[in-house]
Amino acid sequence: MTRLRLTDFRNYAFLDLRVDPRPVCLVGPNGAGKTNLVEAVSFLGPGRGLRAAGADAVRRKTDEGPAPLWAVHAEAETREGPVTLATGADPAEPARRRTRLEGAAATQTELARILPLLWLTPREDRLWAGARADRMRFFDRLVLAGDPAHAQTAIRYDKALRERQRLLDRMEDGQRPDPAWLDALEREIAASGVAMAAARLDALVRLQAEIDDRPETAFPKADLALEGLVEADLADGLPALEAEDRFLSALESARRRDAAAGRALTGPHRTELTARHRGKDQPASDCSTGEQKALVLGLALAQGAALAKVKGSAPVLIFDEACAHLDAARREGLADAILAMGAQAWLTGVESALFSAFGARAQTVAVENGTARLES
Ligand SMILES: Nc1ncnc2c1ncn2[C@@H]1O[C@H](COP(=O)(O)OP(=O)(O)O)[C@@H](O)[C@H]1O
Ligand SMILES: [Mg+2]
Numbered sequence: 354m355t356r357l358r359l360t361d362f363r364n365y366a367f368l369d370l371r372v373d374p375r376p377v378c379l380v381g382p383n384g385a386g387k388t389n390l391v392e393a394v395s396f397l398g399p400g401r402g403l404r405a406a407g408a409d410a411v412r413r414k415t416d417e418g419p420a421p422l423w424a425v426h427a428e429a430e431t432r433e434g435p436v437t438l439a440t441g442a443d444p445a446e447p448a449r450r451r452t453r454l455e456g457a458a459a460t461q462t463e464l465a466r467i468l469p470l471l472w473l474t475p476r477e478d479r480l481w482a483g484a485r486a487d488r489m490r491f492f493d494r495l496v497l498a499g500d501p502a503h504a505q506t507a508i509r510y511d512k513a514l515r516e517r518q519r520l521l522d523r524m525e526d527g528q529r530p531d532p533a534w535l536d537a538l539e540r541e542i543a544a545s546g547v548a549m550a551a552a553r554l555d556a557l558v559r560l561q562a563e564i565d566d567r568p569e570t571a572f573p574k575a576d577l578a579l580e581g582l583v584e585a586d587l588a589d590g591l592p593a594l595e596a597e598d599r600f601l602s603a604l605e606s607a608r609r610r611d612a613a614a615g616r617a618l619t620g621p622h623r624t625e626l627t628a629r630h631r632g633k634d635q636p637a638s639d640c641s642t643g644e645q646k647a648l649v650l651g652l653a654l655a656q657g658a659a660l661a662k663v664k665g666s667a668p669v670l671i672f673d674e675a676c677a678h679l680d681a682a683r684r685e686g687l688a689d690a691i692l693a694m695g696a697q698a699w700l701t702g703v704e705s706a707l708f709s710a711f712g713a714r715a716q717t718v719a720v721e722n723g724t725a726r727l728e729s
Contacts, residue, residue: 361420381720472671571686572651581624
């Protein structure tokens with residue numbers, strides 16, 4: 354990106370920040386607005402940004418009340434030339450977010466295609482020992498950075514799954530749902546579920562190949578696996594249409610069980626991502642906090658490098674507070690990996706010494722009290 358403009362976003366009344374293609378190190382005290390600034394960048398991609406916040410939560414709030422609208426504008430240099438991207442509250446319906454490309458309405462998927470993003474926040478420090486759903490959300494973002502359609506597939510899947518459950522709940526209440534509608538929903542779940550699982554497997558294979566190919570760095574290598582019914586079928590070489598049929602009959606025969614459970618108990622929404630620390634030959638969840646964090650960083654860096662190879666340019670990387678608990682060797686390793694893939698990473702930290710490994714190969718932005726100024 355070359356320019357970022359914020360209007361009434363979190364603690365920024367207005368910001369106009371011009372940067373060059375080098376990584377951007379945001380330095381400032383706690384509460385200055387560093388995470389807010391990278392959150393604004395993350396809103397240029399699909400979804401709810403790196404804090405999983407609603408469009409309404411991010412508008413600036415003051416003692417006089419909340420601002421009516423908010424906006425994020427960016428200018429970026431892509432392989433196809435310069436582009437402008439924007440997102441913000443829809444004036445017609447301010448609680449909704451709209452996205453624009455070159456000033457015209459565009460989908461979030463189109464933005465993701467133009468400007469792939471990847472982010473890591475302190476939330477991911479607990480990824481391996483935490484909840485399955487958070488782990489999958491993290492992995493789905495890695496998938497999405499290489500395959501923007503993945504977000505739409507997941508939305509279609511979730512929507513059909515929720516609608517099916519509504520019908521099954523009615524069945525539990527003794528009503529008879531429309532069988533044709535239930536069939537149609539299950540076909541949609543099977544089709545989008547298999548597409549979702551296939552995209553994940555594809556990403557996993559590429560990512561693992563990149564990890565295997567990489568020289569040893571400051572970040573440990575992981576051996577990854579996806580554990581799920583549909584993923585297992587596809588990994589066994591079952592053609593997608595057959596995997597779809599098998600998933601469809603699993604759904605049909607699980608209607609009573611899912612009705613009683615109040616949720617669907619099989620399908621790619623239940624898939625688990627596991628990782629082993631290769632050097633220690635240990636599950637990631639058994640590793641120390643520091644090792645777990647290094648594994649996650651290693652994955653993000655490997656995915657960034659893999660995408661840089663296939664797409665010809667690296668995604669924009671966001672590393673919020675990533676350096677805070679890294680020793681000097683790992684901070685150097687992080688800088689080396691970012692520079693090697695040629696990514697414009699946006700990093701945050703409370704002091705510039707955290708980024709000294711970049712030297713003049715990054716720029717520093719001083720963040721204070723809702724303002725940000727390029728220093729060097
Ligand atoms: N919607 C909002 N409107 C105004 N200020 C906000 C809003 N949301 C968060 N803030 C303020 O932003 C500040 C935190 O910014 P943050 O980017 O998290 O800081 P840090 O630099 O530590 O990462 C807090 O003071 C918080 O009150
Ligand atoms: Mg922060």
